Amino acid sequence: MASKAGPSCRLVFCLLISAAVLRPGLGWYTVNSAYGDTIIMPCRLDVPHNLMFGKWKYEKPDGSPVFIAFRSSTKKSVQYDDVPEYKDRLSLSENYTLSISNARISDEKRFVCMLVTEDNVFEAPTTVKVFKQPSKPEIVSKAPFLETEQLKQLGDCISKDSYPDGNITWYRNGKVLQPLEGVVVIIFKKQMDPVTQLYTMTSSLEYKATKADIQMPFTCSVTYFGPSGQKTVHSEQAIFDIYYPTEQVTIQVLPSKNAIKEGDNITLKCLGNGNPPPEEFVFYLPGQPEGIRSSNTYTLTDVRRNATGDYKCSLIDKRSMIASTAITVHYLDLSLNPSGEVTKQIGDALPVSCTISASRNATVVWMKDNIRLRSSPSFSSLHYQDAGNYVCETALQEVEGLKKRESLTLIVEGKPQIKMTKKTDPSGLSKTIICHVEGFPKPAIQWTITGSGSVINQTEESPYINGRYYSKIIISPEENVTLTCTAENQLERTVNSLNVSAISIPEHDEADEISDENREKVNDQAKLIVGIVVGLLLAALVAGVVYWLYMKKSKTASKHVNKDLGNLEENKKLEENNHKTEA
Numbered sequence: 001m002a003s004k005a006g007p008s009c010r011l012v013f014c015l016l017i018s019a020a021v022l023r024p025g026l027g028w029y030t031v032n033s034a035y036g037d038t039i040i041m042p043c044r045l046d047v048p049h050n051l052m053f054g055k056w057k058y059e060k061p062d063g064s065p066v067f068i069a070f071r072s073s074t075k076k077s078v079q080y081d082d083v084p085e086y087k088d089r090l091s092l093s094e095n096y097t098l099s100i101s102n103a104r105i106s107d108e109k110r111f112v113c114m115l116v117t118e119d120n121v122f123e124a125p126t127t128v129k130v131f132k133q134p135s136k137p138e139i140v141s142k143a144p145f146l147e148t149e150q151l152k153q154l155g156d157c158i159s160k161d162s163y164p165d166g167n168i169t170w171y172r173n174g175k176v177l178q179p180l181e182g183v184v185v186i187i188f189k190k191q192m193d194p195v196t197q198l199y200t201m202t203s204s205l206e207y208k209a210t211k212a213d214i215q216m217p218f219t220c221s222v223t224y225f226g227p228s229g230q231k232t233v234h235s236e237q238a239i240f241d242i243y244y245p246t247e248q249v250t251i252q253v254l255p256s257k258n259a260i261k262e263g264d265n266i267t268l269k270c271l272g273n274g275n276p277p278p279e280e281f282v283f284y285l286p287g288q289p290e291g292i293r294s295s296n297t298y299t300l301t302d303v304r305r306n307a308t309g310d311y312k313c314s315l316i317d318k319r320s321m322i323a324s325t326a327i328t329v330h331y332l333d334l335s336l337n338p339s340g341e342v343t344k345q346i347g348d349a350l351p352v353s354c355t356i357s358a359s360r361n362a363t364v365v366w367m368k369d370n371i372r373l374r375s376s377p378s379f380s381s382l383h384y385q386d387a388g389n390y391v392c393e394t395a396l397q398e399v400e401g402l403k404k405r406e407s408l409t410l411i412v413e414g415k416p417q418i419k420m421t422k423k424t425d426p427s428g429l430s431k432t433i434i435c436h437v438e439g440f441p442k443p444a445i446q447w448t449i450t451g452s453g454s455v456i457n458q459t460e461e462s463p464y465i466n467g468r469y470y471s472k473i474i475i476s477p478e479e480n481v482t483l484t485c486t487a488e489n490q491l492e493r494t495v496n497s498l499n500v501s502a503i504s505i506p507e508h509d510e511a512d513e514i515s516d517e518n519r520e521k522v523n524d525q526a527k528l529i530v531g532i533v534v535g536l537l538l539a540a541l542v543a544g545v546v547y548w549l550y551m552k553k554s555k556t557a558s559k560h561v562n563k564d565l566g567n568l569e570e571n572k573k574l575e576e577n578n579h580k581t582e583a
Contacts, residue, residue: 028127030127030128030129031128032129032131033103033107033130033227034103034130034132034133034226035103035163038100039099039107041097041098041099042095043097043098043113043124044113044124044126045113045124047073047115048115050117050118051073051116052072052074052116052117052118053070053072054070054071054073054092054096054115054116055067055070055071055114055116056096056112057111058109058111058112059112066081067081068083069098071092080092085106086100089101096113096115098111100128104130105130105132105163105197105198106197107128108129110125110128111128112125129227130163131164131227132161132162133162133224133231133233134159134161134162134199134201134222134233135160136233137157137159137168137220137221137222137233138158138235138236139157139218139219139220139235140156140158141153141156142154142240143155144241145240145242146213146240148209148210148243149208149210150208150209151182151208152206152208153206154205154206154240155204155205155218156203156205157170157202157205157222159200159201160198161196161198161199162222165224166201166222166225167201167222167223168188168202168220168222169220169221170184170186170203170219171218171221172218173216174219184207185206185207186203186204186206187203187204188201188203189201189202189203190202205218205220209242211244213240213242214242215239217237217238218239218240219235219236220234220235221234243274243276244274246273246278246321247273248272248273248321249271249272249273249314249315249321249322250270250271251268251269251270251311251312251313251325252271252325253267253311254267254269258398259330259399259400260303260328260329260330260399261330261332261396261399262303262304262305262329262331263302263303265303266303266327267297267300268283268298268300270297270298270313270323277296278296279295280293280294280295280316281295281314281315282294282314283312284312284313285300285309285311286308293316298313305331308328310326310327311324311326311327328359330396330402332357332358332359332396332403334355334356334392334394334405334406335354335406336354336392336407336408337353338350338408339408340408341409342408342409342410343413345412346413346440346467347381348379348381349379349381349382350379350382350410351378351379352377352378352390354366354392354406358394358396359396360398362394362396363394364376364392365392365394366390366393367390367391367393368388369388369389382412383466383467384412384414384438384467386410387411387412388410389407389408390407390409391405391407391408392407392408393405411440412440412467413440413441414438415489415494416437416488416491417437418435418437418487418494419435420433420434420485420497421433421434422498422507424506424507429476429503430475430476431474431475431477431500432472432474433472433475433500434471435447436470437469437470437485438467439487439489439491441489441490441491442464442469443487443488443489443494444487444488444489445471445487446488447459447471447473447483447484447486448486450484459471475500476503477500477501477502478502479502481499481502482497482498482500483497483498483500485497
């Protein structure tokens with residue numbers, strides 16, 4: 001049990017202290033301890049067999065001793081001296097190892113273990129070193145932004161509670177920042193807490209930024225010594241907004257300047273490449289020498305074609321820094337002559353023109369009754385089938401929504417025209433009388449029969465197409481009769497009659513009127529026949545030429561053969577004459 005040392009013990013110790021010796025082979029010994037940990041100091045002496053007691057002391061800066069612990073070898077009791085700073089912190093083991101809990105900076109001293117016998121005192125000194133790891137460095141008082149070409153306070157790197165004091169280093173993008181006059185200025189200072197004796201290190205950085213520092217990370221570190229050697233702790237990254245002046249101005253047009261048409265709203269947007277970007281600009285419009293001061297946007301509403309031109313913008317304080325763009329306001333005009341509802345008489349001429357005026361080449365499409373025409377209409381002599389609703393439509397393909405159209409409703413009028421035909425049924429029991437009528441508005445048809453006979457069935461009418469239709473009746477006359485067809489519209493009343501013989505009297509039938517559709521089919525068939533005939537004639541002509549060339553070549557070859565044969569016969573005759581002469 002620990003107690004205070006008695007007077008007799010101190011007396012014996014005082015008598016022997018003058019004879020204390022340092023055990024040979026025991027040099028300086030150092031114990032390193034972390035702040036707050038337990039300091040463990042072994043005595044490092046062999047315990048002699050005649051040991052009386054063991055004792056620990058530490059030395060003041062002036063060399064005077066302060067005893068702190070005592071242990072008897074016989075009573076096995078431990079006594080701790082009344083030293084305030086070590087109260088309740090000491091522990092002395094049986095092998096005289098001294099432990100000090102909750103290590104402090106003030107524990108950095110020279111401690112001595114003493115073993116005392118009846119005739120001698122042995123000592124073993126131990127030096128204690130205490131280390132405290134500093135807090136993780138932190139960049140504080142950070143600048144809200146940095147400006148190019150200006151030396152400005154970037155921030156302070158601070159690390160607290162270090163022992164011994166550490167050193168702070170600044171980094172840009174992982175590379176050490178070295179002091180450079182006018183560009184990098186580093187001021188370091190340290191401060192010790194008089195109570196805890198711990199150091200706080202602060203490093204202030206002044207920095208001249210450039211555009212290359214955009215999004216660049218800045219960090220700092222603290223390097224300190226611990227029980228196991230030198231260590232380094234890094235701070236978190238800090239990225240700063242870099243301010244720099246505008247060097248270039250650009251202008252944008254919304255919507256896209258290739259698709260602006262009359263009636264649109266145009267928004268001009270001016271941009272500067274500085275940071276922060278400029279908030280005000282001067283806009284220059286075509287034909288207006290004075291600029292308009294505005295925010296970074298300026299809007300023109302319901303533009304017309306005269307708004308076409310060059311648009312510019314500049315900075316307010318640097319009007320020489322200017323940007324420009326050319327804008328074309330597309331337009332499309334269409335004039336149809338005549339237009340609206342037009343009434344003409346059959347056979348009249350009607351010139352039609354669709355005039356286009358546009359900022360670019362425009363496409364033109366003609367429609368009649370919602371059916372696209374191959375070409376623009378032209379009427380030298382109007383027919384009933386020419387009547388209808390005509391539309392001239394034009395558009396600029398590159399400009400969405402820029403279309404124009406006008407319409408012409410053509411009405412072709414004509415007085416009723418009548419042609420009557422008759423045809424006897426193959427059975428010879430009835431005759432069909434047809435009244436072909438042409439005119440517009442649609443004429444109404446009435447039949448009148450003079451003489452005896454009866455109508456076999458009621459009047460039958462065809463559809464009214466292109467100003468034409470017919471009405472027919474079938475009769476079986478017992479005697480000669482006259483049939484009258486009357487056609488009437490708002491323009492005129494027309495009458496035509498046809499004599500029809502009795503059913504017993506044969507007569508010549510008149511051909512039916514050919515309809516427009518059938519007429520077109522007949523024309524197509526005629527064209528086909530003419531084409532076939534022309535093709536056959538061309539084939540015959542080619543064959544004749546080939547045959548003539550062949551015969552001519554054959555006759556020439558025959559002449560050459562006959563000539564050669566004649567020469568052979570003459571030679572034979574000359575040889576015979578020569579033989580006769582020789583005989």
